[in-house]
Amino acid sequence: MYAIVDCNNFFVSCERVFNPRLEGRPVVVLSNNDGCAVSRSDEAKALGVPMGAPRFKFRDLEKRHGIVCLSSNFELYADMSRRVMSLFDQWSPDVEPYSIDEAFLWLQNPSRDYLEKIAREIQTTVKQWTGIPVSVGVSTTKTLSKAANDFAKRNKLGIKILPIAEAPEMLSRLHAKDIWGIGRKLTEWLGERDIQTALELSNTPDRWIRKHLGVTVERTVMELRGIPCIPMNCHPGAQRNMVHARSFSHRVDSKDELRTAVAYYAERVAAKLRREKLAAQAACVFLSTDYHKPQDSQYHGSETLAFQVPTNFTPEVVEYALKAFDQTFRSGFRYKKAGVMMLELVPQGEVQGELFDKVDRFKAKKLMSALDIMQARHGERALHFAMGGAQDGWQSKREFRTPRYTTKWNEIPVARA
């Protein structure tokens, strides 16, 4: 049986662990730039704050009901996620962390009593040891366990065990859009063909599905019928790409300012590569205007350049990123977002040397370690590349960020006895 353990309102729950005053109040965590609602407490959901809604659209609700809006604090959420994930191996040797707030567990014993007991135990232990409330769904496939979890959440059950015999009943009440793997486009397409519920989809002939919707949806359909097609992935392959991208708080039209932003993003993504001990074979820079403003002239450009040798050396990453930037930049637009992608990642230790290399790799590595140590100890701005320069208008807005309680010594919570 597959269990999915999913943290309830994860980002909000993380905030509540360290600020119990938020308990019982409507709380919303905002995306970068304090833009959209990305996590909502039950109270905020009940007031009608939609997932992904931009803040200015629920400002009225916010004022009227005293909704607490917080900027996202990813350092905290990542650390809390690590704590939660670290607990799962006591219930199963096969754990697949699926996202920052979810993991699949493979449970060998299918007896209902056993599954109930384990699911309850997971719920109480995670809450007691980390402060995070979770929901658990269990069934014969991953897709059905996700449906069970959704059911548990909707009905405030906390856990739901779904034997295959009971699946059709539940699927008849599950809308196609709420199936794991069926997104907006597919929902629309299915709706046009009068397929509304998960049960209707699972009763559709698989040949027809395969022909019109491809193998991915076919797998989902089989899974709804209780036939596992999406295996556990406990040892995921190495990461293939890495991105650092941000929207600007104001629109930017100056080339210099945009260039500075790109150089800074290149710095950040190179540092992230080194943390993961990876090197990239190519760099891609992309720029875009504000697609929410169709009346403005639009431009979405990107340029990819291959490195001579796979690298994570900041000066080299910045150099290539700026070269790509100069090729993709067009003047006369007001830019809203830029990003730097590192492509075709390889483990740093497996990089093949190059006889006529321009860079002294040995020195480069020592220089970067020194830089990384300095930044870890004294902050990112203590020592950095001039190119990534002074912080300008393109910087993200983060007005309401809470302390990084668990990862910074000077932000650790203080108890007064």
Next chain:
DNA sequence: TCTGGGGTCCTAGGACCC
């Protein structure tokens, strides 16, 4: 006025090989 960021997988089509 104000609308996120970071990923993966699949498919179709074109270029190229013998």
Next chain:
DNA sequence: TCTGGGGTCCTAGGACCC
């Protein structure tokens, strides 16, 4: 007049997930 069959690799774009 008549013009094959069987592959691989790469890329762009589109879908999905959280």
